[in-house]
Amino acid sequence: MLNELAILGELMEGPKTGYQLRQAMENTLGHYRKVSFGVLYPLLTKFEEQHYITLKIDDSPKRKKIATISEKGKSKFRQLMLIKVPENAYTDDIYRIKLDVMQHMSINQQLVVIKEYRNFQNKLLMDIDMKLNHLKSKNTKDHFYAQQVVKLRQKEGYVVLGWLDEMVHLITEEGQHGKTS
Template sequence: MYELFILGQLMDHPMTGYQLRKALVNVVGSELTISFGALYPLLDKLAAAEELTISFGALYPLLDKLAAAEELTLAFKRTTNKRPQKLATITAAGRTQFWQLVMTPVALNKQTQLTFQIKLNFLHLLSRDQQQVILLDFQQFARGQVARLTAQHKRVMTNTHMLAADIQDALMVNELQRVRAQAQLDWLDRQLRNGGEVKG
């Protein structure tokens, strides 16, 4: 899921790890974002898989070229100045991996909702037909979510092993979840009526 996000963000332009994390916060919120301690190893893993390259950006192209040719070793002295930032750039292999990840149907698990939010962030990269595939997949998930919450509501209502106060609390939480899920489903229905082209 985070691999999809990183590769998708890099489809538009190269970014630093700091910029990637800020972009992720904007998409999923600060509670669900990835830490720098997890982000940088993931960037290194993607670089090792040749899905992206990491360089010191446009300010240091000659140094990068010389380092790649093993004509010098890069080391940086700590100063009070801003340290050089590594810039991640997607490769052809990374673009291929992005297309595979974004078009793969989302598995039903704890990350399903988050994965769809990430996919929605990249609809601008997709054709109208591809957008519709993503939205239909999300719509199917949302319909299932509404159905599961409705069934859960019925089970709570008929549960003879719960205290009345617990039933009321459970029904209140369930109602909130159903309202959210229905709002999401309604939004998806509107987008699909627009022909798969997402409109604000």
């Protein structure tokens, strides 16, 4: 789901090469989270076979393949955006992708994505509180350092919640950033 959503979401903004898609995913997920071209290009071929995109070779000397989303691909993108994000090692990444491309959804759908991500963050924070209480009951040097790492995760969670509040404000109050294309 992660790569499919990222690729289709980026193509909602306009045609792109594989390199441009890879760069866009890196911008969203972070510098060290590169999708390999060995994953990207077979996925583009699969999307073309499923009629989600068209691939055309441009006239440049490098003969780059340009991917363009089709109406069927736009429909698939919207379908992926509405799917509940599974809780696993990629949950946070999928939410980041959804947040990056949600301008192609209605404001109400954008707010649903934010609410679901908020619920996920609150669930993580509850788990962190339980871990901290457990670690506090142990009073050793090893547990002190483990507590500090868990507290770091806790602070990250609170930062995300604050950011989500800002996004809701930007989308609902200012409206300008929440417009769909």
